[in-house]
Amino acid sequence: MEKREETCTELFQFGEESEIQSLMSVVPPPETGNSFTALLELPPNQAVMLLHSPEETAPDNFTSPVLLETPNSILPNSSPNNFSLVKQEPVDSDSVHNSSPNMSDPVISKSTKRKEREKNVKSAAKKSKSIANETDGDKLPYVHVRARRGQATDSHSIAERARREKINARMKLLRELVPGCSKITGTAMVLDEIINHVQSLQRQVEFLSMRLAALHPNIDINLDNIISAESGSLMDGNGNFAGMVSPPLSNQIWQPDGLTPQPLWGVEEMNPNFITPENSLLSYDSSRSSVSLHTNQLKMEL
């Protein structure tokens, strides 16, 4: 009985943590519940392992530097200690198997009491699912059959599980994209980093456009020169200078005529031709010759 209680509470904790993700959705997460008997099937060792694995959080991650830097987030006044108990990203459970059970013991005792009293069906169901989800997504060798009493059909839980898996997988990819996110555990902090990154990128775009605007009163004048200069600088890097060189040359032909839709089509036709030779020949001179050839072609067309 004690073991069961322990597992229950552990599940409770675990599920609550993953509730974070469930709350992200617009649609309210469906109440799910598996039969309580399924819980018994799970060997308690595995359950303990599962539950303890996400608990290994680095509490330092949640403290000041990340929290304070976010202008948008409204930080709660609670101490970071609370977070360490709760915020455990299921994604990282792979690396987290050797968690310290010591930390969870006092929590478990408290949570057991709570759980017994509250009998929070929703969270219970979610816990079960989350745990199951986690193991699914992380491909752990554990069998996760979770059940909460009084909870809904299995189809809901399966759907919920699948959804959570999707979200977790995508969050993983996102974390790889955003630099510095792989160390952070916890959905909220990762989201924070992502938001910061997006904001900084957007701000950079604005600043750069401001700089460009401030450079010269009339952008049109220097554009050709800029492009040719940039083509030289970017020669080794991107190899897109051929594409860059082409529009100004073509525009020199078109500008007296005014910009009509036809020239635009012409540019688009030219560009694929540019890209292919440019890929093979990275030298500036060769591309120049190809460019001149294409411009001649264009003149012929016009």
Add this chain to the structure above:
Amino acid sequence: MYTSSMLKKEFLNKWIKGLQICCSSKNKMDLMERKKKIKLSADIAMASANKTATSWSNALISEAKKNKQDTILVSQLLGSKSPLKLQKSTNMIISIHKRVQCKKILKRSCFNAGKRMMKKKKKNLGISRSNFATTIAKRLVKKRTKVLKRLVPGGESMDEVSLIKEAMDYILSLKVQVDVMRSVVAAAEVLIDDKLLKLVE
């Protein structure tokens, strides 16, 4: 998968087109106007450079089209790409957004009512750490997702699964945009410095 270098090329081409369009229209422009036009052309170039029709790109383009001043620029830049599709997508987005907002309002009221009950229970039972922390964590995540939805164009009317995907796409293209713009600006600055030096000499 779309490699970043290909994206860069496409983006640059389209951006240059857009810049030339916007510069040919007016001769005298304010700094802020110019900056806005530059940014707009960059954004639209970015959105259209995405061969795969992502929702954020559609949202960007549709937003730009709403603004009457910029429609000319947008239409010219896009060329003969199907405006109908964009129209449909904008309508869909608007309707979905309204639906989502209604749902959200309902949810919020229910949740808040439920929260109050929960809080009362908690107070009666004694606030346990874990539950308190979870609710706070949940709140945080909710807020963050809201912010992210605001940031990503067209993100308001998306569920979280697709939101994450859109965010990934958006971040990638933003990176490309920033790289290209930075190099262009750097080259332009160098060029102008050289010119100034030549003038001085």
